[in-house]
Amino acid sequence: MTAAPTAPSTTRPDLRLVELTRRYGAVTAVDRVSLDVAPGEFVTLLGPSGCGKTTLLKCVAGFLTPSEGQVVLRGEVINDVLPHLRNIGIVFQHYALFPHMTVAENIAFGLKMRKCPRGVITRRIEEMLRLVKLPGFGDRHPHQLSGGQQQRVALARVLAVEPVLLLLDEPFGALDKKLRVQMQIEVKELITPLRVTTIFVTHDQEEAIRMSDRVAVMNAGRIVQCDTPSAIYDRPRDLFVADFIGSSNLLEAKVLDETPDGLEVVVAGLALRLPRSASAAGTGEAVVMVRPENLALTATPPADRPAWLGQVAFALRAGPVMEYEVVVGETWRLHVSLPRVQTAGRRIWEIGDRVMVSFVDLDAVRVFPPRLG
Amino acid sequence: MGGLLYLLLPTLIIVLASFTASDYIAFPPEGLSLRWFVRLWHLEEVRVSAGRSLLVALGATAISIALGVAAAFPLVRSRFPAREAVNAFLMSPLILPSLVYGLAGLMFVSAIGVPLSVPVLVLSHVAIIVPYVIRTTAASLALLDPHLEEAARSLGADTWKTFLRVILPNLLPGIATGAAFAFISSFDNLTVSLFLADPRVETLPIRLFAMINFDLDPAAAAISAVLVVLAFAVVLLAHWALGLSRIARL
Numbered sequence: 001m002t003a004a005p006t007a008p009s010t011t012r013p014d015l016r017l018v019e020l021t022r023r024y025g026a027v028t029a030v031d032r033v034s035l036d037v038a039p040g041e042f043v044t045l046l047g048p049s050g051c052g053k054t055t056l057l058k059c060v061a062g063f064l065t066p067s068e069g070q071v072v073l074r075g076e077v078i079n080d081v082l083p084h085l086r087n088i089g090i091v092f093q094h095y096a097l098f099p100h101m102t103v104a105e106n107i108a109f110g111l112k113m114r115k116c117p118r119g120v121i122t123r124r125i126e127e128m129l130r131l132v133k134l135p136g137f138g139d140r141h142p143h144q145l146s147g148g149q150q151q152r153v154a155l156a157r158v159l160a161v162e163p164v165l166l167l168l169d170e171p172f173g174a175l176d177k178k179l180r181v182q183m184q185i186e187v188k189e190l191i192t193p194l195r196v197t198t199i200f201v202t203h204d205q206e207e208a209i210r211m212s213d214r215v216a217v218m219n220a221g222r223i224v225q226c227d228t229p230s231a232i233y234d235r236p237r238d239l240f241v242a243d244f245i246g247s248s249n250l251l252e253a254k255v256l257d258e259t260p261d262g263l264e265v266v267v268a269g270l271a272l273r274l275p276r277s278a279s280a281a282g283t284g285e286a287v288v289m290v291r292p293e294n295l296a297l298t299a300t301p302p303a304d305r306p307a308w309l310g311q312v313a314f315a316l317r318a319g320p321v322m323e324y325e326v327v328v329g330e331t332w333r334l335h336v337s338l339p340r341v342q343t344a345g346r347r348i349w350e351i352g353d354r355v356m357v358s359f360v361d362l363d364a365v366r367v368f369p370p371r372l373g
Numbered sequence: 374m375g376g377l378l379y380l381l382l383p384t385l386i387i388v389l390a391s392f393t394a395s396d397y398i399a400f401p402p403e404g405l406s407l408r409w410f411v412r413l414w415h416l417e418e419v420r421v422s423a424g425r426s427l428l429v430a431l432g433a434t435a436i437s438i439a440l441g442v443a444a445a446f447p448l449v450r451s452r453f454p455a456r457e458a459v460n461a462f463l464m465s466p467l468i469l470p471s472l473v474y475g476l477a478g479l480m481f482v483s484a485i486g487v488p489l490s491v492p493v494l495v496l497s498h499v500a501i502i503v504p505y506v507i508r509t510t511a512a513s514l515a516l517l518d519p520h521l522e523e524a525a526r527s528l529g530a531d532t533w534k535t536f537l538r539v540i541l542p543n544l545l546p547g548i549a550t551g552a553a554f555a556f557i558s559s560f561d562n563l564t565v566s567l568f569l570a571d572p573r574v575e576t577l578p579i580r581l582f583a584m585i586n587f588d589l590d591p592a593a594a595a596i597s598a599v600l601v602v603l604a605f606a607v608v609l610l611a612h613w614a615l616g617l618s619r620i621a622r623l
Binding site: 061062063082083084085086087088089090092094096097098099100109110113114157158161167 | 518520521523524525526527528529530531534535538539542543
């Protein structure tokens with residue numbers, strides 16, 4: 001199945017990929033990918049390593065030629081345009097700052113290549129250094145800067161030439177966790193007012209969800225699903241996306257009946273009535289996905305909904321939340337995550353406690369066809 | 374330290390002997406004087422051969438830089454089936470006895486009917502010194518982040534400007550180190566020059582060799598001292614200017 005591109009805007013897309021394919025010998029790294037990116041949009045290519053996201057990025061940048069299909073930038077097919085004539089800016093994971101040049105010379109590089117007058121370049125360098133909050137750093141060399149500072153210089157260098165399209169290739173991969181989150185916010189704050197169309201490549205799903213307007217989840221060279229972060233999280237199209245984005249309980253189930261107003265499903269011995277929108281899989285063997293935060297633990301069975309009887313097998317304090325593992329019906333292990341803040345009717349459970357496990361929101365439960373094999 | 378002394382002691386002896394005041398080579402030197410260095414300056418054949426060696430070494434080094442840098446790129450960046458074989462072939466002059474190479478070169482040149490001349494000598498030196506440039510340039514190139522090229526290209530530099538403004542400046546330390554070694558190897562070379570230099574066109578090492586053979590006086594020691602100092606000077610210059618230690622650690 002092909003993920004239908006759902007560009008939120010009716011204007012002409014800035015970047016359009018049409019059935020883009022790239023092969024290496026017998027291996028198809030990118031397989032008939034189509035994607036529209038609207039002007040000013042921030043789209044993330046998200047997937048495990050080897051899913052083809054970097055190959056796709058290189059095709060857009062011009063470092064690889066597509067085997068088939070088209071790369072269209074602002075209405076112009078650029079398959080055969082050399083990289084230096086594309087006006088596409090790239091920020092790399094390891095910054096790729098020119099080590100023999102100062103910060104100012106790095107920022108000036110693209111402008112010099114465009115033969116800008118000296119006065120314009122000088123002003124632009126100052127402007128860019130202010131923009132990335134590094135005024136006065138022009139005379140330093142890259143090796144004298146921290147990782148975060150180098151990343152900001154790399155961004156300044158690219159933004160100085162006002163690229164048509166900005167590509168970010170795992171730009172935070174080399175930073176430690178705390179700095180990474182800080183840089184995510186900084187970069188987002190920096191880019192958003194400039195309205196520069198951005199393609200962001202990452203394997204970090206939290207990062208993707210945090211930063212993007214839309215996320216294109218890739219697997220085995222295809223875009224499996226392309227949608228807003230919330231839609232990807234709440235309504236994953238298939239098991240791969242469900243498994244890759246966030247954490248989820250994937251439970252073997254059986255769809256007994258399918259009617260216009262609902263599905264009759266048996267999950268881990270519990271009969272449920274789910275909304276029709278939960279699945280397009282038909283009746284028979286299935287896998288039910290429920291997010292850990294969509295399960296509730298109570299001491300007594302809730303009156304209005306079905307619940308499993310289980311026993312807490314594991315309890316972990318993970319900062320703001322409590323992570324529980326609850327064994328249901330001998331074999332099923334459910335991962336439940338609850339806020340640690342205690343409000344009325346909510347308590348911290350201990351290992352060995354007998355609890356009732358119920359769904360919070362049945363609309364957020366998904367049913368998929370069973371895994372192959 | 375002891376090992377270093379063991380390696381350097383013979384060199385030290387010849388350098389010290391060159392400062393002798395006597396009419397014959399002696400160690401320890403009998404009296405101290407610069408008379409043999411002054412005498413060296415007045416020996417015309419020494420001056421001429423030194424100038425010629427300098428010319429040959431500069432020419433051979435220049436050609437080696439051009440060829441060596443060009444050869445380093447496919448050796449580092451490309452993956453072709455015979456890459457290891459080509460690498461070994463290009464390095465072979467370092468391993469091959471240079472006497473054998475000199476004889477082979479002479480036979481080759483006479484077989485194709487080219488008379489011995491300074492250009493032939495320069496080209497023969499290129500073959501034995503180009504491995505130094507290839508080695509050190511390849512080492513620098515292997516360390517260079519390949520994304521630098523992509524960054525330069527995406528910022529609007531064509532392939533030539535990318536090479537000139539981004540790649541080459543980062544390879545300079547490696548190229549300079551290789552060139553220093555190449556220059557010294559050519560300037561000091563005796564075995565290949567013995568075969569491939571026109572008998573009327575002596576290089577400095579050939580002159581030195583002749584002086585040692587026929588007329589061993591302290592002038593020979595003085596030439597040796599000059600050669601030693603020159604070699605150290607070139608390597609130290611490369612070390613000081615471009616951080617040889619960083620390259621040598623690879």
